[in-house]
Amino acid sequence: MGNPTIYDVARTAGVGVGTVSRVLNNSTRVSPETQEKVMSAIWALGYRRSKVARQLSTGIQHRNIGAIMPYITPPSFVERLRGIQMALSHQDNDFNLILYTVSEPDRQREQLLTIIDQSTVDGLLITALNISDEERSLLTQAGIPFVLLSDECNGENNCISPDNIQGGALATQHLLQLGHRRVAYVGDAFPNNYGIPTSELRYQGYLSALESYGIAFNSNYVALGVHGEEAAYTLTQALLNLPEPPTAIFAMSDIQAVGCIQAIRAAGLRVPEDISVIGFDDVQLSRYVGLTTIRQHLEQSGYMGMQTLLEMLNTPDQVLPRQLPPLELIVRGTTQPFNPVQGAG
Amino acid sequence: MGNPTIYDVARTAGVGVGTVSRVLNNSTRVSPETQEKVMSAIWALGYRRSKVARQLSTGIQHRNIGAIMPYITPPSFVERLRGIQMALSHQDNDFNLILYTVSEPDRQREQLLTIIDQSTVDGLLITALNISDEERSLLTQAGIPFVLLSDECNGENNCISPDNIQGGALATQHLLQLGHRRVAYVGDAFPNNYGIPTSELRYQGYLSALESYGIAFNSNYVALGVHGEEAAYTLTQALLNLPEPPTAIFAMSDIQAVGCIQAIRAAGLRVPEDISVIGFDDVQLSRYVGLTTIRQHLEQSGYMGMQTLLEMLNTPDQVLPRQLPPLELIVRGTTQPFNPVQGAG
DNA sequence: TACTATAGTGGAAGCGCTTCCACTGTTGAA
DNA sequence: TTCAACAGTGGAAGCGCTTCCACTATAGTA
Incomplete structure (x- = not known):
């Protein structure tokens, strides 16, 4: 039948x-001959000792924390993960960090169910993922505390997320203050597959900033597509081909901002002399590239998330209100005041 | 005494x-009143059900793979991690990936011992870390298969690592072929705390390339320091202040190359017009920055490492020889042919 | 020679759960 | 009224280990 046991x-x-x-x-007090016999029996049977049984009988208490996120491709996920790791290693507790990847949105529910069923984790950090009410109650029922490290809390507790609307406004205001009037928005099409409304929220901020400056909305200046550098590149090309191209671009993420910049340069234009570009996130890369952006302290968010979860594990049924990591405008080299000559272009 | 059990x-x-x-x-067939009584008892005792006991009695087999590495700060670790994740999710097995961080080299042994003692993992992926013979035999004795994802194999099996000497030579040759003769090396001081000889190996490649071109070695052109962009920045400043500054720099990693470039620009010089810079690794960032570099397929290495480990877990006692991911010169915008005018500078 | 250490070994108990079987009441159909 | 069906419950067995106690055989000591 099953695997051979120690009795076999x-x-x-x-x-x-x-x-x-x-x-x-390998304790003492076993004669070499016996040892030999046992070893060959183990070998013959292909015996492998059960981790779980061993843990039960030795009384070892394993505590696992799961971090679940989409493929860790975008730098913004990596930064959060780094913060998560850090918070864990700063506490001197022996939690294990288990990494889960949701490769396809459809599989999210199934993966959560597996995690719950197999009682793998003591707590869960849900990053850049939206969970349904059903999933939420499944976790609650199973007694698994979780914190959301997301871009939207919907009034949820135990959630770390910045004010993306405000952030979008901040970025747009920066461009408007510099005198730009033809300001474009490059972002993810919304809603996306994982149900994360990041792009939509930042877009709302963009709109409200335009409005507060009394600038008419121009739908030509809104370019939406899949997440990533390549798509941003293509979208920017289209923007540049407009009869009246924008003089400034707000890209909803740093990665997309980089795509914009590359497209602008490929078109023989300069950043920021001809077109200003501002991103969002302030990932590591942005410092190297010298990108003006909105810093959202991703690493710190991850850190806060893990801390919150650890607190919840220590004192159950604790409810911590939403925490908003601060947003900060970081001016580097990709934005500059609007130059009237440029408007003529 | 201990935690309350289901009997309590x-x-x-x-x-x-x-x-x-x-x-x-929450199975059926419990009357609401009983349910109520049980719930309040659970609450009163602060009862939490044991994962391990549950797993033993339900026969759930958990299989864990540990990935152990230094703080995941350098992008090169992240890229490998991504490959590791990917390989795991492509197989449809239900392994969990547990992430371990060695924050200080001194604690490495202790952490390995804990992992072994508590029998947490079925297999281990050791990334960017050197392990001693003792640690090696501890793992072997405990029957935990492992693969090294490192920069040096020392003739070891079950190890994925590129030929760093060749890589160093490749990078240096590229600069020499472009006509540069004053070529500097910027790298980590060796040996480093984790005992990883990456810098030393690439430096050897640098030396052998110089030699094969019959160029006299100049120790002023070797700048060693801690890993990272900042140190590279400082080292490059010193290089630029030399009576005869180099016309080209080989930085042992892309991150350091970025530091070099920033220092060069800060000094009012241009890359590559005044000084050429080549990096090593080809991390994501390098594409955005337009850095000439040596690609070592880090993500693929991680992928191969995980695949190897999974094979070892399926067919124990398998020994797979060292695998060398290919190295490839990627020419982008930070190197150009030596310009005699520049030599005068 | 008689006794005590001690090396070497077998096996029961116990770790904290789940699950199955047995049991008691209660309901509703015949 | 009698019986089957079933909701609701208790508790033993078992998951695969470790560990402790009991036991035997041998070596060492007086």
Whole structure:
């Protein structure tokens, strides 16, 4: 039937289970010959000792924290993960960090169910993922505390997320203050597959900033597509081909901002002399590239998320209100005041 | 004494253990009143059900793979991690990936011991870390297969690592072929704390390339420091202040190359017009920055490492020889042919 | 020679759950 | 009224280990 147990090994070797266990834990007090017999029985049966049984009988308490996120491709996920890791290693507790990847949105529910069923984790950090009410209650029922490290909390507690609307406004205001009037927005098409409304929220901020400056909305200046540098590149090309191209672009993420910049340069134009570009996130890369952006302290968010979860694990049924990491305008080299000459272009 | 068990709950609630278990697994067939009693007993005792016992009795087999690495700060670790993740999710097995961070080299042994003692993992992926012979034999004794994802194999099996000497030579040759003769090397001081000889190996490649071109070695052109952009920045400043500054720099990593470039620009010089810079790794960032570099397919290495480990887990005692991911010169915008005018500078 | 250490071993108990079987009441159909 | 069906419950067995106690055989000591 199933896998061989220590009893099978004992029987095969013609010894007692105690002896087998002693060999397994290379304790003393086993004669070389017996050791030999046991080893060959183990080998013959292909025996592998059960982690779980061992843990139960030795009383080892394993505590696992799961971090679940989409493929860790975008730098913004990596930064959060780094913060998560850090918070965990700063506490001197022996939690294990288990990494889960949701490769396809459809599989999210299934993966959560597996995690719950197999009681793998003591707590869950849900990053850049939206969870349904059903999933939420499944977790609650199973007694698994979780914190959301997302871009939208919907009034949810135990959630770390910045004010993306405000952030979008901040970025747009920066461009408007510099005198730009033809300001474009490059972002993800919304709603996206994972149900994360980041792009939509930042777009709302963009709109409100335009409005507060009394600038008429121009739908030509809104370019939406899949997430990533390549799509941003293509969208920007289209923007540049407009009869009246924008003089400034707000890209909803740094990665997309980089795509914009590349497209602008490929078109023989300069950043920021001809077109200003501002991003969002302030990932590591942005410092190297010298990108003006909105810093949202991603690493710190991850850190806060893990801290919150650890607190919840220590004192159950604790409810911590939403925490908003601060947003900050970081002016580097990709934005500059509007130059009237440029408007003529 | 220890934590309350299901028996304590049953006694407190005045019911049988079966009933408590039924409540816990919210199965049917428990009357609302009983449910209520059990719940309040659970609450009163602060009962939390044991993962391990549950897993043992339900026969759930958990298989864990640990990935152990230094703080995941350098992008090169992240890229490998991404490959590791990918390989795991492509197989449809239900392994969990546990992330371990070695924050200080001194704690490495201790952490490995904990992992072994608590029998947490079925296999281990050791990334960018050197392990001693003792640690090696501890793992072997404990029957935990592992693969090294490192920069040096020392003739070791089950190890994925590129030929760093060749890579160093490749980078240097590229600069020499472009006509540069004053070529500097910027890298980590060796040996480093984790015992990883990456810098030393690439430096050897640098030396051999110089030699094959018959160029006299100049120790002023070797700048060693801690890993990272900042140190590279400082080292480059010193290089630029030399009476005869180099006309080209080989930085041992892309991150350091970025530091070099920033220092060069800060000094009012241009890349590559005044000084050429080549990096190593080809991390994501490098594409955005337009850096000439040596691609070592980090993500693919991670992928190969995980695949190898999975094979070892399926067919124990398998020994796979060292695998060398290919190295490739990627010419982008930070190197150009030596310009005699520049030599005068 | 008689006794005590001690090396070497077998096996029961126990880790904290789940699950199955047995049991008691209660309901509703015949 | 009698019986089957079933909701609701208790508790033993078992998951695969470790560990402790009991036991035997041998070596060492007086």
